Amino acid sequence: GEDVEQSLFLSVREGDSSVINCTYTDSSSTYLYWYKQEPGAGLQLLTYIFSNMDMKQDQRLTVLLNKKDKHLSLRIADTQTGDSAIYFCAEQSGNMLTFGGGTRLMVKP
Amino acid sequence: NAGVMQNPRHLVRRRGQEARLRCSPMKGHSHVYWYRQLPEEGLKFMVYLQKENIIDESGMPKERFSAEFPKEGPSILRIQQVVRGDSAAYFCASSPATSGGYEQYFGPGTRLTVT
Numbered sequence: 001g002e003d004v005e006q007s008l009f010l011s012v013r014e015g016d017s018s019v020i021n022c023t024y025t026d027s028s029s030t031y032l033y034w035y036k037q038e039p040g041a042g043l044q045l046l047t048y049i050f051s052n053m054d055m056k057q058d059q060r061l062t063v064l065l066n067k068k069d070k071h072l073s074l075r076i077a078d079t080q081t082g083d084s085a086i087y088f089c090a091e092q093s094g095n096m097l098t099f100g101g102g103t104r105l106m107v108k109p
Numbered sequence: 110n111a112g113v114m115q116n117p118r119h120l121v122r123r124r125g126q127e128a129r130l131r132c133s134p135m136k137g138h139s140h141v142y143w144y145r146q147l148p149e150e151g152l153k154f155m156v157y158l159q160k161e162n163i164i165d166e167s168g169m170p171k172e173r174f175s176a177e178f179p180k181e182g183p184s185i186l187r188i189q190q191v192v193r194g195d196s197a198a199y200f201c202a203s204s205p206a207t208s209g210g211y212e213q214y215f216g217p218g219t220r221l222t223v224t
Contacts, residue, residue, distance in 0.1 A: 041218075042215045043200065045214060048212070090152075095142075095165050097142075097144075097154065097202075099144075099153070
């Protein structure tokens with residue numbers, strides 16, 4: 001089975017960049033996703049990247065994909081206090097998404 | 110254009126009772142997925158349904174859990190004889206038929222507490 005891993009916690013200062021990392025195991029994954037979950041809320045789809053891409057940029061978000069190392073990262077530029085949340089990466093495995101355990105991002109003013 | 114809707118948002122059940130969780134997909138979406146999130150963990154896939162069909166139930170516990178997506182009405186996740194270990198957040202996601210399962214949009218979840 002697939003196993004998606006993320007570090008548990010990241011703390012940054014407001015205005016700095018945040019980089020959240022993820023490793024996955026299914027080399028046949030076609031799409032990889034980043035979701036954001038605020039306390040007590042559902043998951044918000046932030047961005048996704050197709051497996052034949054190396055990078056995708058969307059406003060303050062930059063996704064980098066290293067297929068050789070099965071490594072995915074999400075960079076948030078100019079991090080704001082409103083970015084404080086749990087961030088989940090997920091890989092597409094057939095019809096289902098397999099999620100990592102989530103990285104809790106804390107942004108200090 | 111309403112997003113994925115789930116109700117109830119919070120559900121409290123005593124051990125042994127039944128829990129019914131409802132999910133209405135986004136307009137135009139005919140594929141529904143259920144996921145479970147245990148405290149402090151990521152989401153785990155449970156089941157994937159299309160209208161009147163269960164396509165993949167590889168993540169469903171073998172007993173007490175069932176899901177349906179009728180021709181009319183919402184998708185239902187049913188848990189019979191609930192136990193404390195069923196306490197979790199249950200999320201529903203939907204995607205359009207043309208996406209092949211990509212771009213799954215999630216509802217706000219139902220938080221089930223078993224006392």
